[in-house]
Amino acid sequence: MRRRTQMSWDDDVVANVSDELFWDPKVDSAAIAVSAKDGAVTLRGTVGSLREKREARKAAQRVFGVNWVDDELKVRLMDGQGRADSELRGFVLQALTLDSLVPATVDAKVADGFVTLTGTVDWQYQRDEADLVASSIAGALDVFNEIEITQPTPNAADTEESIKKAFKRNAALDADALRISTLDGAVTVKGKVSSWSEHDEAIAAAWAAPGVTSVRDDLTIKY
Template sequence: MKTDSQLQHDVMAELEWDPSIHHADIGVSVTGGVVTLSGLVRSYAEKLEAEKAAYRVAGTKAIAEELKVRYPADAKTADSEIAKRIVDVLAWDALVPDDRIKVKVEQGWVTLTGTVDWYYQKEAARRAAGRITGVVGVTNLISLRQVPVASDVKERIMAAIKRSASDDAASVTVLTDGGKVTLGGRVKAWTERQIAERAAWAAPGVTSIVDNIVVA
């Protein structure tokens, strides 16, 4: 198992390796496998990429994200212009049912509301909003429409995990209660945990997930 100093070194190397991240202004500290990212980034999208980079490193158990967005010295984009750009981007995104989503922008912070059928649509809307220049953060309050839960949803989730993950998938447990899914067990890498989450969200009728999988 990696020491905290080894994990810190690996996360810093991963941030430096990713060309979409300006790593010079990002600090990394690690305590008990929990990675803290601090410092400055140039956009909300870069903030998300830094998080993803840290999660990619084996041994990362959790992330405390304290990054702040600092834009170049240009004049700040008006909230009305940011909102218009987001609405336009959502309209062009084939994954997003834009007619069901409302956008609010206040001092660069975006709040998304509405109702969609699938979790991937909710995430696609968040990603699209986060790419717009001037956005400093996104609160995603889009809800999932209640649909009947398939009787074999647990089996579908387990089958999807086994198709995508390694032998670690055998240790993942799935409990269902209506549209709520609780994941448990142990895996060796954070990517295995993410695979299990994606598989659960892809199941019909799932509206919430409690992820208790331990990375060890």
């Protein structure tokens, strides 16, 4: 009976994820196959751009019951969207330059359509912005973010306290269910959250603390 119930739950998750992909106008769901096991969803198939691949992952994460998404989608560029590596790098660098949130210390290289971001920034949001910009350029098959954060390391106690306060201020978070630890700018976030959106809020709050250079995600989604 338990197996039958779990299979029914997974079937519901698959159906709901498929519906969400179809519902999202940024995603062409026709070539995407969905499977699920114990709340872990796998996406397979092809999409027309890297941005669409990422939007499909976000759509799956929005669905109730999903606690993990394995994105195995492949980017297959439409005719006319393929670009030589040098041309693609030029477009990426131009877009990075035009974005005021991305500092001039960020660089990019391209090999076989795969973009690698390098350089240094002061904040995680700048890494995220550079990643978003590069992934939006037509012709990019994937983006690897190797940008380093170079903030001075703060006092560990100060970092923990500032993150805890940020958790408590955030109406989307149950601060009492979250725990953090820090060491030399590396933060670990543990605890239980009730959705992917709450998960993302907690990780974003941890990254926003001054001096944080990495965040380890040990959160568990419990519906």
